[in-house]
Amino acid sequence: MVKSFSVLGLALMVTFVFSFQAGSQQYRSDTSAVKSIVHGAVEDTGWMRAADKKEVQVFLSSYFTGELLNDLVEQTWKFVKSDTDWYGTAMVEKMLINSIDGDTVTVLAYIKEMDVTSKTSTGATGEFILKKTYCGWRISQMIIRE
Numbered sequence: 001m002v003k004s005f006s007v008l009g010l011a012l013m014v015t016f017v018f019s020f021q022a023g024s025q026q027y028r029s030d031t032s033a034v035k036s037i038v039h040g041a042v043e044d045t046g047w048m049r050a051a052d053k054k055e056v057q058v059f060l061s062s063y064f065t066g067e068l069l070n071d072l073v074e075q076t077w078k079f080v081k082s083d084t085d086w087y088g089t090a091m092v093e094k095m096l097i098n099s100i101d102g103d104t105v106t107v108l109a110y111i112k113e114m115d116v117t118s119k120t121s122t123g124a125t126g127e128f129i130l131k132k133t134y135c136g137w138r139i140s141q142m143i144i145r146e
Contacts, residue, residue, distance in 0.1 A: 031097055033137050034105050037063055038128055041139055042092050042111055053077040065131060065138035089114045103132035111144070122146065 041063035050056040056077045057069075064072055094110040107128040114121045129141040 030100065030105070030132075030137070034097060034107060034130055035095055037130060037137050037139060038095060038107050038109055038126075039092050041128070041142075042090050042109070042126070045086070045089075047076055048080060048086060050077070050080055056080065061135075061138075063139055065133055066140045068140055068142065069138075087115055087117050089116060105130045105132075105137065 044063070047056055047059045050059060053073065057073045060069055060072050060076065090111055090113045092109050093112045096108045098106040098108050107126075107130065109126045109128065111124045111126050112121055113124060124144050124146045126145075127143045128139050130137045131140045
């Protein structure tokens, strides 16, 4: 009886350790993917080269989803098609994954914006809510405060 209990206990322990490691690996994978999405959404300026609204949609859908994506496509396309210059860069300096709850993640980020002509910088904070979609993690809500 003791022997079978030990085998059963060992089997349960191995199952627990394997599940914990698998969950831990998934957490690290999700954390890495979430950070990559937030960095890309803030820093990637490839949308400026879009030739039409469809290209803007395809580009931004790598980072955003839902109504936020639709709103950003409209605003971005208006900006791209107007005769404007862009003199700034933005980068995520610090990021904190505040919570992970199933298919929802909340991220807080400190964003540094640099005017490339005057070399002055300003800071902003961003709160990003990401949802896990069939394409991976995407930002569904964001608030940027200067």
